[in-house]
Amino acid sequence: SQSQDLPAAFGFLASARPSGGRIPPAAFATRGTHTGVELSLRSQTLGATLVHAPGLPPDSAQARDTDTAVLIAGEIYNRDDLCSVLGPRAGQPGGDAQLLLDLLHRYGPHAFRLVNGRFAAVVSIGRRVLLATDHAGSVPLYVCAGPGEVTASTEAKTLAGHGGPRGFPFADARRVRGLPGVYQVPAGAVMDIGLDSGTAETHRTWAPPLARRIMDEDDAVAAVRTALDRAVGARIAPGGTPLVVLSGGIDSSGVAALAHRAAGSIDSLSMGTDVSDEFVQARAVADHLGTRHREITVPTADLLRQLPYTVWAAESEDPHIIEYLLPLVALYRALDGPARRVLTGYGADIPLAGMHREDRLPNLDTAVAYDMATYDGLNEMSPVLSTLSGHWSTHPYWDRDVLDLLVSLEAGLKRRYGRDKWVLRAAMAELLPEQTVTRPKLGVHEGSGTTSSFSLLLLEEGVPERSVDMAKQQVVRELFDRTVVAGQDPGEVSTAEVVRSVADRLERGAA
Ligand code: ATP
């Protein structure tokens, strides 16, 4: 049924102590059933609250032996590869946590260098605690630690009550503003924390490629097609019908085409507002593929009211990112019915510089290098954006193998014959209508009118045009302080009121 289609756990709050477990209560943005676990090992106890899909016991999110325990939120995509080095019984029974446990036995903490997935994990081993993120840090992971206790969570807000600097500061991890003592585990890293000392060593398990590869056009196109096809296939559960959030842009249309071939059929869903939509372009793709397609129109006033939910879910303070995510959060919140596995076309523009609207190549690779060096901590891939309404989302363009390939292609394959994302368009050419393949990029924040509607809201409150960007930053900050730091229910935070207070403050500052 629906449940095999979803990972065993969406998130966790975990606490490791030398003895005497603690199952910490947690108020997650993630919606789901809470299950407490307590794993007593030879040298420590790991207690946790797992949050997971209702009706799906989170058994395969945990695994243990006498000295080691593993908890995982999310999922692994290269299970077959991993099993090929571990032997046929690897991961049996129990799934992804057991697979990690088997991998740890073979490789030690370096196990995480082998994993291609969308996950956050905590491992209690001997007197140490390992905290691991996937290459993209796509499932955010936070930690608060001191001598004698390591607490880790997939949502920073759940650590608010555990805070206060207790141990040594972590030099390698980013502090979370407003939550003293709370740090975000870097993307593509394992933090190895001594339970007695509370000090950490951080090991990188992935880094964005810096070198660029020259490839023949045909080879590059074939490589992109193969890598993306594998990534989409790995994200579809056997027998399940995935849902693709579809704009009619090349990124999501490519995913829809490959998913439709892999799964036999898919559902697709488009979001628009009363101001703007991409319904015609999405419909063209849905008709071409023969998907079961649905459109959801969110009135702009409702859209803007979801800003607190977006910040609460993303735990991000970046106003641009929040503008991209707002229409998607509105879409997921409007998606009623059973929990779905959702595939998106999110993130393709980062390695391909899809926003790069000019022909000169030097600037294109500057944009790729910059974006690949600065994505960590933005949380734009966070599953909480959809799990806040019970749905699991996954992003094939940020599959580790796809990303390694796309980043590394020389700029002339990305921008070619006057087209952005040329190599992707060429890879998808046979599967999609010509008009889709040649359609210029349009950002989700543009196609839904989100950026302009948010600007208008501020202008109407008297914010001068030149201060709009600064005001957006302040609104997002204030929403972060309220929903993440202070733990307020986003349903009780009024966007209008926050906008008014920011506008007033700016006016007083200007006077
Ligand atoms: P392009 O970047 O070329 O416009 P795209 O529209 O697929 O292609 P983005 O605009 O970057 O990609 O949007 C990111 C992702 O968000 C999309 O791939 C899609 O999965 C989702 N998305 C964007 N707009 C919508 C929409 N109107 N309805 C449903 N999903 C959307």
Ligand code: MG
């Ligand atoms: Mg895109």
Ligand code: MG
């Ligand atoms: Mg994009």
Ligand code: MG
């Ligand atoms: Mg688009």
